Amino acid sequence: MGNRLFGVVGRLAMAAGVLCVPAASFAKDVVVHAGRLIDGVSAQPRERVSILIHDGVIQEVTGGYLAPAGYEVVDLTGKTVLPGLIDCHVHLSINFEAPIINYLVKTPPTDQLVTGISNSRALLERGFTSARDVSGYTPVVVSLKKAINANKVMGPRLWVSGGMIAPTGGHGDMSMGLDPALHKPEWDDNVVSGPENAIELARSRHKAGADLVKIAISGGMASDGDDPRAMLMTDDEIKAFVDTAHALGMKVAAHAHGKTSVEHAAALGVDSIEHGTFADAETFKLMKAKGTWFVPTLQAGFDLGNLAAAHPEMLSESGRQKITTLGRLTGQNVLTAYRMGVRIAFGTDTRPGQNAHEFVLLAKAGIPPMAAIQMATLHAAELIGAPDKVGSIQPGRFGDLIATTGDPLADISVLEHVEFVMKGGDIVKQ
Ligand SMILES: [Zn+2]
Ligand SMILES: [Zn+2]
Structure with a gap:
């Protein structure tokens, strides 16, 4: 009974999912320009940071706005970027x-x-x-x-x-x-x-x-x-x-x-x-x-x-x-x-x-x-049990991040209306 039901719901999941698959199945290489970064680990935010994401995974987080060849730039210079x-x-x-x-x-x-x-x-x-x-x-x-x-x-x-x-x-x-x-x-x-x-x-x-x-x-x-x-x-x-x-x-x-x-x-x-x-x-x-x-x-x-x-x-x-x-x-x-x-x-x-x-x-x-x-x-x-995969903007973590125009450290309610969402290097919402 359990297995039969599992099969039914599994097939339904696949059928329903066809309608809402993200545009890119394989994430492009992207560099996110963050005006301000709250990385999940540091006690203080950083300003003007580049987040390089390769194959959906954060490769490097570095000061200044980089534009390496082959990377698509995601401009969040006017926003505060946080981990998903x-x-x-x-x-x-x-x-x-x-x-x-x-x-x-x-x-x-x-x-x-x-x-x-x-x-x-x-x-x-x-x-x-x-x-x-x-x-x-x-x-x-x-x-x-x-x-x-x-x-x-x-x-x-x-x-x-x-x-x-x-x-x-x-x-x-x-x-x-x-x-x-x-x-x-x-x-x-x-x-x-x-x-x-x-x-x-x-x-x-x-x-x-x-x-x-x-x-x-x-x-x-x-x-x-x-x-x-x-x-x-x-x-x-x-x-x-x-x-x-x-x-x-x-x-x-x-x-x-x-x-x-x-x-x-x-x-x-x-x-x-x-x-x-x-x-x-x-x-x-x-x-x-x-x-x-x-x-x-x-x-x-x-x-x-x-x-x-x-x-x-x-x-x-x-x-x-x-x-x-x-x-x-x-x-x-x-x-x-x-x-x-x-x-x-x-x-x-x-x-x-x-x-x-x-x-x-x-x-x-x-x-x-x-x-x-x-x-x-x-x-x-x-x-x-997955701090090596999610929860911070550091090399090795998935490219999961959000952004808001407001300052969540001054008014945390801005997180109720995030304007930008990226999961695994794919833009979900902007
Ligand atoms: Zn509950
Ligand atoms: Zn409960």
């Missing part, structure tokens, strides 16, 4: 316009893939040239990643987890709150019961082509009937996921709101905490000691707060109550974590188009603009 942005928490195959459970019940995997193709293009055009997809039906998001890598579909470079795995009745158990007769067979693959089962699920994600494993340790906010402050997964299960995933070269991302769930995840070697809503200074001390990444997703809290106020009918009664009583995710814990030296990577948990608003929320929380930019470039690449 990275969102470490997206769900590209999910349509956020509908209540998620309605979407999942009514949408077959083939249509989920079409949603993913459309969202991928939208995200890339907003300046996100890489992303980590941390839950979607496994064969769908793996097909999407392959189609993008093969240049058949326009989108960011993807690292995907496949379906998020939750304990029975937890955040991610899609049957929760439904008539038991309403059930999709693939949902069983997202529910864990015991460490032996955790080992099998982590291995099956690897076999299916996922790059990381996503687990839901605490309950969620919008989901029906689970408690975000409660730790729902056992230590044995978490440890089995971590050990198995790490042995296979995969990282583990954990959805965790409650303080206890975040601390257990960090102590057991989980690589990144998603949300971390109720983490405090004690939690962050442990995360810093363990080197655990924090992906705050302030935009998710912002979106849910707005949704509960404007469209309560889009939420279940329990979801609406949790959001209104537990409040919007606060920026305060991000600032605490930042000041304590916790590693923070940019992630949003939102629909394409809203992603860069996370920068505005980080700024409101008190994060300096350059630090926020590095969370979405260098540090995001480190969390993903």
Whole structure:
């Protein structure tokens, strides 16, 4: 069943991709003249810089405007150039316009893939040239990643987890709150019961082509009937996921709101905490000691707060109550974590188009603009495990870059409207 479905969605990806392949299949040699360069690594911007890109990969970054023979000049002398942005928490195959459970019940995997193709293009055009997809039906998001890598579909470079795995009745158990007769067979693959089962699920994600494993340790906010402050997964299960995933070269991302769930995840070697809503200074001390990444997703809290106020009918009664009583995710814990030296990577948990608003929320929380930019470039690449390929403008990295006329260090909201996007040396938007 799984293989047959995989074949169907794979062929659909190829068919749909024909309509939106970038003009150049093989990148030309280009030299980008950057009026100002924020390279993702340096603490200060540089002025008047040339970025030489050969076969889609950055070859050299040097002062002054060079025009070597055979290189096409891309004139960004009036702009600030930055590395392509990275969102470490997206769900590209999910349509956020509908209540998620309605979407999942009514949408077959083939249509989920079409949603993913459309969202991928939208995200890339907003300046996100890489992303980590941390839950979607496994064969769908793996097909999407392959189609993008093969240049058949326009989108960011993807690292995907496949379906998020939750304990029975937890955040991610899609049957929760439904008539038991309403059930999709693939949902069983997202529910864990015991460490032996955790080992099998982590291995099956690897076999299916996922790059990381996503687990839901605490309950969620919008989901029906689970408690975000409660730790729902056992230590044995978490440890089995971590050990198995790490042995296979995969990282583990954990959805965790409650303080206890975040601390257990960090102590057991989980690589990144998603949300971390109720983490405090004690939690962050442990995360810093363990080197655990924090992906705050302030935009998710912002979106849910707005949704509960404007469209309560889009939420279940329990979801609406949790959001209104537990409040919007606060920026305060991000600032605490930042000041304590916790590693923070940019992630949003939102629909394409809203992603860069996370920068505005980080700024409101008190994060300096350059630090926020590095969370979405260098540090995001480190969390993903590919700082040698993406996240900075240095020799050896892909020619993934964006540009804006405004000054993001003075007003970071200009990143919500980037004017120029290049991926692998190909101009995507200008
Ligand atoms: Zn989550
Ligand atoms: Zn999420």
